[in-house]
Amino acid sequence: MRKNEKFLVEFVNEKKFFVLKNQSILQASLAAGIPHFHACGGKAKCSTCRVLVLEGGESLTGSNQKEKILKNKMQLSPQVRLACQTNITSGPVKMKRIIQDETDIDLYIDRKGTKSGQQMGKEAELILFFLDIRNFTRFVETHLPFDVIHIIRKLFSVFQNHIEANGGKIIETAGDGLYAVFGSGTDNMKQADRAVGTAYSIFSALEKMNRDYFVYHFNQQIDIGIGMHVGKVVSGSIRLGDAEHTIVMGYPVNVASRLQDATKTLNNNFIVSASFYHLLQQPPMAPFRSIRVKGISKALRVFLMGKAYQQMVDSKEGA
Numbered sequence: 001m002r003k004n005e006k007f008l009v010e011f012v013n014e015k016k017f018f019v020l021k022n023q024s025i026l027q028a029s030l031a032a033g034i035p036h037f038h039a040c041g042g043k044a045k046c047s048t049c050r051v052l053v054l055e056g057g058e059s060l061t062g063s064n065q066k067e068k069i070l071k072n073k074m075q076l077s078p079q080v081r082l083a084c085q086t087n088i089t090s091g092p093v094k095m096k097r098i099i100q101d102e103t104d105i106d107l108y109i110d111r112k113g114t115k116s117g118q119q120m121g122k123e124a125e126l127i128l129f130f131l132d133i134r135n136f137t138r139f140v141e142t143h144l145p146f147d148v149i150h151i152i153r154k155l156f157s158v159f160q161n162h163i164e165a166n167g168g169k170i171i172e173t174a175g176d177g178l179y180a181v182f183g184s185g186t187d188n189m190k191q192a193d194r195a196v197g198t199a200y201s202i203f204s205a206l207e208k209m210n211r212d213y214f215v216y217h218f219n220q221q222i223d224i225g226i227g228m229h230v231g232k233v234v235s236g237s238i239r240l241g242d243a244e245h246t247i248v249m250g251y252p253v254n255v256a257s258r259l260q261d262a263t264k265t266l267n268n269n270f271i272v273s274a275s276f277y278h279l280l281q282q283p284p285m286a287p288f289r290s291i292r293v294k295g296i297s298k299a300l301r302v303f304l305m306g307k308a309y310q311q312m313v314d315s316k317e318g319a
Helices: 025-031 065-074 138-142 144-163 188-218 253-264
Strands: 006-011 016-021 050-055 081-084 093-097 122-133 170-174 177-182 226-239 243-249 269-274 288-291 301-306
Touching: 006 226, 016 025, 016 170, 065 081, 081 122, 081 243, 122 138, 122 144, 122 253, 138 144, 144 170, 144 177, 144 188, 170 188, 170 243, 177 188, 177 253, 188 226, 226 253
Parallel strands: 006 093, 226 269
Antiparallel strands: 006 016, 050 081, 050 093, 122 177, 122 226, 170 177, 226 243, 269 301, 288 301
């Protein structure tokens, strides 16, 4: 790079400016009048100057030791760089500031200076696992609130133990249902086998709990429905209060949810999509159907891998 050589940088939806030799992107953007946040003063300690590289990443210098330490700690994707530690060797480069104003800072770093571990959104192919307790609304309407919450706690504790023991993670609970994910975008064949093993182990544990506890103490048979699918989703994390929450969103999530719901109309407590079924290394013999579900235009081929419900399931029930 010649002494006075400069290269063009574009901050999408903001401004274009030039970066000179031995000048960081942060220094150049500040010189161009851009209000680029840098709470730590450009020392690679806060991450508020981070940028998302959209084009021209090959024109940037590699991450130095300071940047590597912070990126590893915060689990930042390769496309996210610290503007205070990054120079340009050629151009042009197109990028976007992640923290645009004061209201964005708390999304990534708290005012006490503690770095948030929130991950930037990324796309990954994950196993999606939906579970719902059947006909539980009727139980809620006919039992004391203490008994209702007690049973939910007991059940969800068992569900969580089995899911996490097989490498899964619960993403969200809603009333008497939950959904979890397996995998990190790699080795989905193994993850699919683990997810199926989780489902069958939960069914087995529930059968014992029904026999030894629920029927005896509450005269109640608990049934669940499970639906599984695999697909590319967007995942990341957000901070709500002092806690970090993982979020997973996308069309495949809706498909998995609909499959769980279809266990009612098909009277089978465990249904998986064809794309999931064909991931299994030793798929069990299972009948298949082509079904249409709400919100999905094309018919879905599904495999019925469970059993008929032991009690009548009301397919119109919202729970």
